[in-house]
Amino acid sequence: MPVSELSPNPRRSTVEYIADELRDAIMAGRLEPGEQLGEADLARRFEVSRGPLREAMQRLVSEGLLHAITNRGVFVTELTLDDVLDVYRTRSVIERGALEVLLDAARRQETADELEDVVRRMRRAAAKGDGPAVSDADQHFHEVLVEASGSPRLIRAMRTLLVETRMCLGELRTTYGDLETQVHEHEELRTAILEASPAKSKAALQAHLDDAVSRLVDKREAARP
Numbered sequence: 001m002p003v004s005e006l007s008p009n010p011r012r013s014t015v016e017y018i019a020d021e022l023r024d025a026i027m028a029g030r031l032e033p034g035e036q037l038g039e040a041d042l043a044r045r046f047e048v049s050r051g052p053l054r055e056a057m058q059r060l061v062s063e064g065l066l067h068a069i070t071n072r073g074v075f076v077t078e079l080t081l082d083d084v085l086d087v088y089r090t091r092s093v094i095e096r097g098a099l100e101v102l103l104d105a106a107r108r109q110e111t112a113d114e115l116e117d118v119v120r121r122m123r124r125a126a127a128k129g130d131g132p133a134v135s136d137a138d139q140h141f142h143e144v145l146v147e148a149s150g151s152p153r154l155i156r157a158m159r160t161l162l163v164e165t166r167m168c169l170g171e172l173r174t175t176y177g178d179l180e181t182q183v184h185e186h187e188e189l190r191t192a193i194l195e196a197s198p199a200k201s202k203a204a205l206q207a208h209l210d211d212a213v214s215r216l217v218d219k220r221e222a223a224r225p
Helices: 014-027 039-046 050-063 081-103 108-127 131-147 152-160 162-175 179-195 198-223
Strands: 066-069 073-076
Touching: 014 039, 014 050, 014 162, 039 050, 050 066, 081 108, 081 131, 081 152, 081 162, 081 179, 081 198, 108 131, 108 179, 131 152, 131 162, 131 179, 152 162, 162 198, 179 198
Parallel strands: none
Antiparallel strands: 066 073
C-alpha cells in the first residue's frame, strides 16, 4: 500500500489513530497478507516517533492482524489455507443456523429488503470499480443475515470471525475478473433467501460459501512455485 494514503489525525490519541488506520488498511486489503511494515516510512507518514508507532503495531499483534519476527520485523498476518478453510467452515455453521431461524420467522421479507439495500450499495461500488467497498458490502450482507436471526450467540460467534473474514474477503475480491460477478452472486443469494424453499435457500447459501473457498484454494494453488 502506498504510505501516501495514510495521514495524521490529531482528533484521536496518536496510538489509537495509527492502530485504527493500520487495522482499516489490513481489513480492506490495502496492506496485503505477508507484507512487511516499514517503521521508518510509517513514522514519517504519520509524523510521529517510533514509540507510539510500535505501541500501535503491538496492539494489532495482540489482535492477530500483525505478527513480529525477531530480527526481521513486523508483518501482516497471512492466513494459511487451513485457516481459510476453517473460517469458512465455521461461517457455514453460523450462517446456515441463522438462515434456519430466519426462515421460520416472520422477518423473511424484511430481511430480504435489508439485503437488497446492501446489494444496491455493492452494485454502486462495483460500477465505480471500488473493490474494497464491494468487499465491505459483501461482509455487511452476511452480517445482516446473521443479525436477522435475533440469536445473540450466533451474532456473537459471527463477530469473533470479523477480522479473519475481512482478510479473506480482501483476498477473495482479487479472484474476480469482474466485480459485477460478485454482485450478481449476492443478488441470486438474496432472491433464494426470499423466494426459495428452506432447503433450496440453505443450499444456495452453502454453494455461495463453497464457491468462495474454491476461488481462494485455486488462487493459493496457482501462486505455488
